[in-house]
Amino acid sequence: MAPSTSKGQYLHGPKTLVLEERPLSVPGADEVQIAIRSTTLCGSDVHYYTYHRNGSIQVKEPLCGGHEAAGEIIAVGSNIAGLQIGDHVAIESGVACSNCKKCSKGQYNVCPDLRFRSSGASFPHFQGTLQEYVNHPAAWCHKLPSSLSFNDGALLEPLSVCIHAVRKAKMQKGDTCLVFGAGAVGLLSAAVAKIEFGSKVVIADIDPGRIDFAIREGFADVGFCVTPERGQNIEEKFALARAVATEIGKREWSTGEPVGKFEVVLECTGVESCVQASIYAADSGGKVVLIGMGTATQTWPISELTGREIDIVSVWRYAHCYPRAVEIMESMASKGLAPDARKIVTHRFSGLDSIPEAYATAAKTKDEESKLVIKTVVNL
Template sequence: MSDTKVKTSVLHGAKDLRLEERQLPALGPEDVLISVKATGLCGSDLHYFHHFRNGDIQVREPLTLGHESAGVVTAVGPAVSSLQPGDRVALEVGQPCERCELCLGGRYNICREMKFRSSAKAVPHAQGTLQELITHPAKWCHKLPSEVSNELGALAEPLSVALHASDRAKLEEGSTVLVFGAGAVGLLCAAISKAITQATVVIADIQQDRVNFAVENGFADAAVVVPLKQPRPETIDEKLAFAKEVAELVKGAKIGDKPVGEVTGTYECTGVESCLQASIYATGPGGKIMIIGMGNPIQTLPISAASLREVDLIGVFRYANAYPRVIELLASKNPLLPDLTRLITQRYTGMDNIPKAFEMAARVKDDEGNLVIKVMVDM
C-alpha cells in the first residue's frame, strides 16, 4: 500500500453510500495513477445501489461503484512507456488472467478469472472508479485524442458493448436492424448499426418519448411503442400471442411509405422475456439476435420458430478488443454516427453529489420533464 489516501464513494448497503478515505494501492511497475474526471452510471451500478446485489450476485463487502470512466494520468510506473503524466485516458476496467485459453484466443471478456471493477462477483471485490484517484494497469488504459472529451471517453465503455455486439452479429452493410430498448445501451447499439453497418434501424421501447428521441436525434429511422398490456392469465400461448403482436408492429413500422418487414438482425437490450420472444418472430430467416439485456434469467422461448428458420441466438457479454476502435470512431467525425453527447442528459459535479446522481439515474424523467438516459458524474 502507498501512503496516499483518497476520497472514495463506498456502498455499505442498499442506498447506503458513504464518502470515505481509502489507502491507495502502491503503484506497480506497469501501472499508472489516474485522476478520475468523468464517470457514467450504468444499470448494473443502479442494481447494486438499490438492492445491494445484481441478480444472483450479492455484495459481500463495502463496494465502490462505477466503471464507465475517463481521467488524466498523474504518475506512471517505471516500466510504462506508452503513457505519461498529463495524458487523458479511457479506462477498460476488466482485468482478465491473460493466461487461459480464452484470453490467449482473444476472448478475454469471458475469462473465468475476470476481475471487473464495481462487480461483486469476485471476492475480494474489484473496487470501482467513483474515487478521486485510481491505480490501474497501463495496458488497460486507452489514450484519448484531443477530439474526444472526457465524457465521451467515459461513454467508450458502453459503446464498446455495442461494438462487441456488432462484431458478434457480423451483419452485412445495409441490413435492417431492430433494437429492443431505447436506453443508453440500446441507443448505442443503434448508433453503431448506423455508423458501422450502415443499417436501417427500427427501435422499440415501452416509452414513446424514448423512441421519439431516437428518431429525432438520428439513432433510428423508425420507432415502435411496445404496448404495456400484459396477457392475463399468462399462459405460454397468450405470452407468445402477445410477442407475435409486437413483432407485427415492428414489421408494419414504416420508413416513408414502405413497411419495414422482417429484420436482418435484432439487438435485444431489455432482458424482458416478451421482447426476446418478439425478436424471434420479427427476425427473418437466417437472421441473428444479439442477447445483450441482462434481465429475467429464465425465459420461455419459441425455440422452434428460431431453429426452423435458422435464426441464431447469440450471447453478448461486455466486450473484447473494442476500446481502440471505439476511440478511433469517436475521433473520426463519421457523418453516420449520431451525436453521442446527446445521450448525457444529466450531469452532477463533485463526489458529494454522487447519491443524488444515483437517485436521478433511476428515474424516467427529471423535474423539468427531460428524459433520463445517461447520468454523468464530473469528479
C-alpha cells in the same frame, strides 16, 4: 507528490452510500495512477445501488460503483512505456489474466479470472471509479486524442459493448435492424449498426419520450412504442409477443415500404417478452443478439428458432473494441459523424457529494422537471 488516500462513495446496502477515505498505494510497476475526471453511470451501477445486487450477483462488502470512466494520469510505475504523467486515458475496467486459454484466443472478456471494476462477481471486489484516484494496469488504459473530453472517454465503455455486439452479429452492409430498448445501450447499438453497416433501424421501447429522442437525434429511422401486456400463461405470452412483432413489421420506412422482418434484432432490455418478440420479428436465417441483462430464466418459442433457422447470439461485455470506439468517438467529435453518441448524456453532476443524487437520477426515466433521463455523468 502522489496521493496516499482516495475518497469515494461506497455502497453499504440498498440506496445506502457512505463517503469513505481509503489508503491508496503507489502504482505497481505495470500500473498507472489515475485521477478520475468522469464516470458515466451504467444500468448495473443502478441495480447495485437499488437492490445491493445485480441479478444473481450479491454485494459482499462495501462497493464503490462506476466502471465507465476516464481520467488523467498523475503517476506511473517503473515499467511503463507509452503513457506518461498528464496523459488523458479511458479505463477499460475489465482486467483479464492474459495467460489462460480464453485470453490466448483473444476472448479475454470471458476469462475465468477476469476482475471488473464495480462488479460484485469477484471477491474481494474490484472497486469502481466513483472515487478520486485509482491504480490501474497500463495495458488496460487507452490514451485519448486531444479532440475527446473526459466525458467522451467515459462513453467509450458502453460504446465498446455495442461494437462487440454488432461484430458478433456478423452484420452485413444494408442489413435492417430492430433494437429493443431505447436506453443508452439501445441507442448506442443503433448508432453502431448505422455507422458500421448503414443499417435502417427500428427502435422499440415502452417510453415514447425515448423513442422521440432516438428519431429526433438520428439513432433510428422508425420508432415503435410497446404497450406492456402480461400474458397469463405461456401461450398467451407467445401470442402477445407475436402480435408485437407483427405490428412492428407493419410500420413503414421513409420510402413507404413496410419494414417487415429483420436480418438482425439487437435485444437490449433482457425482458422475456422482448426476447420472445425479437424471435418472432427476426427474418428467417436472421439473428437475435442478447445484449441486455434481465430475466435470468426465460421461455422461448424454440420451434420458431429451429423452423426458421434463427440464431441466438449471446454477448458479454467486449474484447478488442476500445480502439474502434476511440475512432468512432473522435469522428463524432471532430468530423460531425452522426448519430452523435455524446448526446445521450442528459444529466451532469459534479463532485463526490453529488453521487447519491446522480444515482437517484440515473434510476429514473424522467427527472423532477420531467426532462428525459438517458445517461448521467459524475465529474470529479
